[in-house]
Amino acid sequence: xxxxxxxxxxxxxLSLRHGADTxxxxxxxxxxxxxxxxxxxxxxxxxxxxxxxxxxVCALLAALLPxxxxxGADWEDGSLDHLLLSGQTSAAIAGAKALSHWLxxxxxxxIAAAPLAIxxxxxxxxxxxxxxxxxxxxLLLSLLGAxxxxxxxxxxxxxxxxxxxxxxxAMPVLIFGVGAADAAATxxxxxxxxxxxxxxxxxxxPLCPLASGAALRGAAE
Amino acid sequence: MLKAEALAVxxxxxxxxxxxxxxVPEGGALVLAGANGAGKSxxxxxxxxxxxxxxxxxxxxxxxxFLDLAEHAGRVAYLGHHDAVKPGLTAAENLRFTAALSGxxxxxxxxxxxxxxxxxxxxxxxxxxxxxxxxxxxxxxSNAALWLLDEPTLGLDAASIARFGELLTAxxxxxxxxxxxxxxxxxxxxVQALRLG
Numbered sequence: 001x002x003x004x005x006x007x008x009x010x011x012x013x014l015s016l017r018h019g020a021d022t023x024x025x026x027x028x029x030x031x032x033x034x035x036x037x038x039x040x041x042x043x044x045x046x047x048x049x050x051x052x053x054x055x056x057v058c059a060l061l062a063a064l065l066p067x068x069x070x071x072g073a074d075w076e077d078g079s080l081d082h083l084l085l086s087g088q089t090s091a092a093i094a095g096a097k098a099l100s101h102w103l104x105x106x107x108x109x110x111i112a113a114a115p116l117a118i119x120x121x122x123x124x125x126x127x128x129x130x131x132x133x134x135x136x137x138x139l140l141l142s143l144l145g146a147x148x149x150x151x152x153x154x155x156x157x158x159x160x161x162x163x164x165x166x167x168x169x170a171m172p173v174l175i176f177g178v179g180a181a182d183a184a185a186t187x188x189x190x191x192x193x194x195x196x197x198x199x200x201x202x203x204x205x206p207l208c209p210l211a212s213g214a215a216l217r218g219a220a221e
Numbered sequence: 222m223l224k225a226e227a228l229a230v231x232x233x234x235x236x237x238x239x240x241x242x243x244x245v246p247e248g249g250a251l252v253l254a255g256a257n258g259a260g261k262s263x264x265x266x267x268x269x270x271x272x273x274x275x276x277x278x279x280x281x282x283x284x285x286x287f288l289d290l291a292e293h294a295g296r297v298a299y300l301g302h303h304d305a306v307k308p309g310l311t312a313a314e315n316l317r318f319t320a321a322l323s324g325x326x327x328x329x330x331x332x333x334x335x336x337x338x339x340x341x342x343x344x345x346x347x348x349x350x351x352x353x354x355x356x357x358x359x360x361x362x363s364n365a366a367l368w369l370l371d372e373p374t375l376g377l378d379a380a381s382i383a384r385f386g387e388l389l390t391a392x393x394x395x396x397x398x399x400x401x402x403x404x405x406x407x408x409x410x411x412v413q414a415l416r417l418g
Contacts, residue, residue, distance in 0.1 A: 086322055
């Protein structure tokens, strides 16, 4: 456990030192969402109807932004070898990376989502459901994203390949995340959608680090 | 004691080496020689557990070293071609992760490689030789018994090579093992040589 904490501390120290990456993902999230009122017009009804989808799609795309540097920087400068030789299992390394991605990208997105939803005139009743969906949703995106990032590691033009790999995997997350907010907006029960998201998270927590750990070992060969 | 038995490695379609056997006793040193591309770096990565052999065994104290890769990693300190130095962190911060895992003293390790005056400097300000010294400072910090070194003295000046020699001597006196790939003479005495290719 202390080894995992040392890994996480290392990741957080590096992320904070390169804070611009975090800010860039957050600004990308806010700016792309702001394009929608400009493009489809400011009518509160249309905008409010589309708001859950807009927030979710923008969060999904923003979470992808820092992924190609998640393992890429360590792979290029030889740090990945040191991580793999740190005495931690490769799954623990991938898990720490995914958690650090969530802490510096997913969590800020989650916090920024509430003011953004209000700005897009989302029905007030739907905002708690949106945030409750984004909590497991952003965690899932970090886990799936870390898996994709480990798999494309070392591939030529991996940065282009990465969204093509992660976006299809993220589709169920998007469907149930938006479903929860939509259900709450129309006065239906959002609980089933949230439970399905939680179930996906429960499956991804053990499986994604195992898969990305194996991919990391492959990339180091 | 590290014992290799008939190791063979394939990379892609190419056989890099086969039937490679050697034994390094406690306190021993093995220097790998051979032309470029002979497989020196591949062998070092294999010994670290980063690459799996297609045939043969690696024994640590007569037990298969690759049974538990995480455990094997704990006894290995690997220095590759890259320095694994993060330009955004200071010299001292670059060693924090290794120090946190081993419980060692980062400042003592920096002093051993003559970097005491540069600890608070961002690593991007260091010269190539100073970055190499910073990478070398991880070795005594790691508590690992087996040092795997790929061209360790690349870019070092004479004074730094002498300091590095002291580290090697101290490590071997404590029963540590050193396996190094190099084209230039290293500050090591009483070594075995292994020629690849």
